[in-house]
Amino acid sequence: MKSVEQTAPRSVEAGEKTDAVSSLRSSLSLVDIGSLPVILGLIVIAIIFQIANPNFLSPLNLTNLMVQISAVGTMSVGIVLVLLIGEIDLSVGAVSGFCASIMAVLSVKNNVPTPLAIGAGVLTGAAIGLLQGFWFAKLHVPSFVVTLAGFLGWQGALLYALGSTGTINLNDALIVGLANYRLPVWLGWLLGILFVGLYAFGIVQNRRQRAHANMHVDSLTMMIGRVALMAVGVLAAIALMSVNRSFTDVPIQGVPSAVLIFIGFIVVFDFITKRTQFGRYVFAVGGNADAARRAGINVERIRIVVFVLGSTLAACGGILAGSRLLAVNQSSGSGDILLNSIAAAVIGGTSLFGGRGSTWAALLGALVIGSISNGMDLLALSSSIKFMVTGAVLLLAVTLDAYARSRREASGRS
Numbered sequence: 062m063k064s065v066e067q068t069a070p071r072s073v074e075a076g077e078k079t080d081a082v083s084s085l086r087s088s089l090s091l092v093d094i095g096s097l098p099v100i101l102g103l104i105v106i107a108i109i110f111q112i113a114n115p116n117f118l119s120p121l122n123l124t125n126l127m128v129q130i131s132a133v134g135t136m137s138v139g140i141v142l143v144l145l146i147g148e149i150d151l152s153v154g155a156v157s158g159f160c161a162s163i164m165a166v167l168s169v170k171n172n173v174p175t176p177l178a179i180g181a182g183v184l185t186g187a188a189i190g191l192l193q194g195f196w197f198a199k200l201h202v203p204s205f206v207v208t209l210a211g212f213l214g215w216q217g218a219l220l221y222a223l224g225s226t227g228t229i230n231l232n233d234a235l236i237v238g239l240a241n242y243r244l245p246v247w248l249g250w251l252l253g254i255l256f257v258g259l260y261a262f263g264i265v266q267n268r269r270q271r272a273h274a275n276m277h278v279d280s281l282t283m284m285i286g287r288v289a290l291m292a293v294g295v296l297a298a299i300a301l302m303s304v305n306r307s308f309t310d311v312p313i314q315g316v317p318s319a320v321l322i323f324i325g326f327i328v329v330f331d332f333i334t335k336r337t338q339f340g341r342y343v344f345a346v347g348g349n350a351d352a353a354r355r356a357g358i359n360v361e362r363i364r365i366v367v368f369v370l371g372s373t374l375a376a377c378g379g380i381l382a383g384s385r386l387l388a389v390n391q392s393s394g395s396g397d398i399l400l401n402s403i404a405a406a407v408i409g410g411t412s413l414f415g416g417r418g419s420t421w422a423a424l425l426g427a428l429v430i431g432s433i434s435n436g437m438d439l440l441a442l443s444s445s446i447k448f449m450v451t452g453a454v455l456l457l458a459v460t461l462d463a464y465a466r467s468r469r470e471a472s473g474r475s
Contacts, residue, residue: 096410098461099425102454103432110436117436120304124317127302128240130431131319132157132382136402137409137423138326139374142367144406145334146347147415148204150371152193152211153402157379158394159215160186162222164380165229165389168236175235179380186376187369189215194368198361204368212399220391228390231383239322240384243315246303252321253299256328257292264288319381324424326374331420343367347415378402397448401430404451408458429454 110117136153143150164182167173173181193211197204223229231237244252264284271278279287299316307313334340345353346363354360382398383389407413408429409422430451437447 096419096421096425099409099429099458103425103428106429106432106436110432110439114436114439117439120301121306122435122439124302124306126428126431126435127298127320127323128317128385129435130405130427131240131317131323132378132385133398133401133405133430134323134378134423134427135326135381136375136378136398137405137427138330138420139371139378140402140406141409141411141418141420141423142330142334142343142374143204143371144347144411144413145343145415145418146364146367147350148197148364148367149208149403150193150204150368150375151208151399152189152215153371153375153378154394154396154399155212155215155219156186156189156372156375156394157382157398158389158392159219159222159379160189160376161379161383161389161393162219162229164236165231165383166222168233169229169231170226175233179236179239182380183373183376186372186374186379189376190369190372191365193372194365197368198364216395219393223389223391228388230388232387236380236384237387238318238384240317240319240381242318243313244318244321246315249299249303249316252316253295257288257295260291261288319385322377322381326377327420327424330370334420339363339366344416347417349416401427401451404455404458405430407462408455410458410462412462413459414462426458 107118116122136157139153140150160182163185164178167181168175168178189211193204193207196202196207264287268278268284302316302320303314305312305314334343342353342358342363345356345358346360350360353363379394383393405426406418406422407426409419409424409426411418411422411426433450433454434447437450
């Protein structure tokens with residue numbers, strides 16, 4: 062009898078441990094790890110290239126890296142929006158080059174005031190998005206086909222706009238300053254602190270709203286941790302860009318305007334997608350268009366607006382690229398720009414299946430692609446190696462996305 066009494070509690074204890082382990086495994090299987098793999102990948106990339114070349118993590122190289130990815134990253138923000146509704150836009154590269162050529166032709170050849178020339182380039186992108194979005198949403202031609210036609214057509218329009226000139230050099234101070242102006246150091250710090258403060262305020266407000274609605278809220282420790290991580294990342298980046306990067310007596314320091322514009326687009330569209338009714342409709346359409354339609358959402362209108370925004374951001378990216386390179390030519394918007402803008406969105410964590418993602422994916426993905434390209438350039442590796450490595454990273458990101466989606470479907474969370 063004594064042995065039975067001694068054995069029973071152990072059996073109960075063992076059963077409780079088994080239940081606890083099973084519960085933990087079940088919980089872990091439902092965890093959305095989000096951007097963690099991308100961040101870890103960036104750390105690994107940085108370590109590898111820093112060991113191979115000590116200049117990789119220097120303030121000069123990292124600042125140049127951020128400027129280099131700003132144009133493609135801006136286009137990638139638009140790609141994120143299109144992917145959120147479960148579609149694709151293959152025309153963003155050609156649109157970016159064509160819209161930049163419109164700005165250049167008006168400003169240099171026709172002496173149109175610079176603000177009007179820039180505005181015309183941006184509005185041209187919006188008009189292209191309206192046309193392609195209408196063709197897709199109203200005429201029910203697949204977005205792949207519509208934007209593939211745009212990929213070909215807008216390249217021809219670029220060549221037509223440039224004419225026999227081929228290359229238009231940009232020397233207007235405002236156009237050049239879009240990508241190459243550097244903010245005063247004090248202003249960079251002020252904007253960084255303001256951003257961290259607004260981020261913390263948003264986190265607190267979101268927690269209060271979820272608690273008021275009796276929804277699950279993160280613990281106070283997790284909330285403080287998120288704010289602390291954001292603060293460390295933002296302020297470290299500003300400190301890095303505030304270092305004098307010049308090898309002469311003339312100091313070169315401060316946050317480049319291209320980086321500020323890129324981050325500004327991310328923040329604005331992150332707010333739109335997460336804090337507005339339009340943003341909720343975008344996720345609803347991407348998650349299940351039929352269900353969204355039955356819920357009273359005008360699916361066609363949402364799709365058209367998203368394509369307008371995507372092409373507008375492509376135009377902004379093309380103008381930034383022209384500003385950084387000080388010229389617009391027949392190869393503007395071509396090469397690997399389209400593939401890199403799409404790859405950045407996917408690598409950063411935006412799902413190809415629609416309904417899941419964030420505009421911050423454009424930053425993370427662009428950093429991955431830009432770091433690989435920049436590091437290989439420092440090591441003087443060939444373009445063939447660069448393309449193969451980038452392709453492998455993209456395939457890995459899509460595989461992880463497909464795996465995560467299958468796990469969500471298996472658990473009933475898709």
